Amino acid sequence: MxxxxxxxxxxxxxxxxxxxxxxxxxxxxxxxxxxxxxxxxxxxxxxxxxxxxxxxxxxxxxxxxxxxxxxxxxxxxxxxxxxxxxxxxxxxxxxxGKPSPYEDAVADVASFEKVLSRIPDQLDASPENSFYELGLVYVCLRNICMAASSKLCDRPDFSRYSPFRLTGIPPVPLSHDEYDLAMSCRMAGQRGFAPPAPFGPSLVGNIYARLAPWIAEIREKLESK
Incomplete structure (x- = not known):
């Protein structure tokens, strides 16, 4: 037992x-x-x-x-x-006691970056899944920024709004409203929260297009460290 x-x-x-x-x-x-x-x-x-x-x-x-x-x-x-x-x-x-230094930031960022890179093809194949794909943007972006914060900030930031708190790089190219929408999609799917108003695949594609080069810049910054 x-x-x-x-x-x-x-x-x-x-x-x-x-x-x-x-x-x-x-x-x-x-x-x-x-x-x-x-x-x-x-x-x-x-x-x-x-x-x-x-x-x-x-x-x-x-x-x-x-x-x-x-x-x-x-x-x-x-x-x-x-x-x-x-x-x-x-x-x-x-x-x-205190954990050993976290050394997997680059690998973890690259892993979630790879998941995000599939979104354009997924949207083309199944545009009706825009809700799910935007929720996935939230999951990946938050995990990428939690990992990156361990190297770019004074300490790892595990809050839901870690993407807006990174230092040493340009601000995340996403509004708080867009981020909250992505968060709402994920929480509606996982926790039963009320879903947001309907939206189409073009919104998700636009958000991904802005985020992809920014995330690549984060990875390159971590690699240089």
Missing amino acids: GVLHGVYVFGSVARGDRDLRSDLDLLAVVADGHGKVEEQQVYAHVPSELSELEPSISWYGARRLGEMFANGELFGWHLYQEAVPLFERRPIIAML
Whole structure:
């Protein structure tokens, strides 16, 4: 049977920038090799003032967390900067200390850049999927900028608006309204939020055309570092 060693909150609630789009990001640390516990065991440690938020649990064993910190993985840095304990048998995150330097920024940016590069062909083949493709723009852009922020900013920026907070490069060629539209598409598809007003593939194509050279500039900047 699984054993729960700790429950932590991270994400917008832990950062203090919670808004109407926020869910409750939870880290559940379980015994190595024994799998998950009942979700209600995790929820029992959530304070009442957060109970109305939709929970999203990430399950990890202490051994895997240790590997993540030792390897300098970006999610390890995410937890190091933000994780707030709700329950712990021992201070697992604190005991892991500071993660090793994150060295995969270029590879991670290139990976998401490749995913984005398929959007024009996908739109040509299935223009009715514009909603999905714009949601994908949000996912890729946010992950690219979280990775890039580790090298371009004082510290990694895991907020939803990390694309607008990068330093050392021109501003993202996207308005806040366009970014919020892309975010709304993703959250409507993944979390059941109300979908935005209909739009066509030309909007998505235009946004991609502006973003592609900007993202290439980010990658080249990281490569030069």
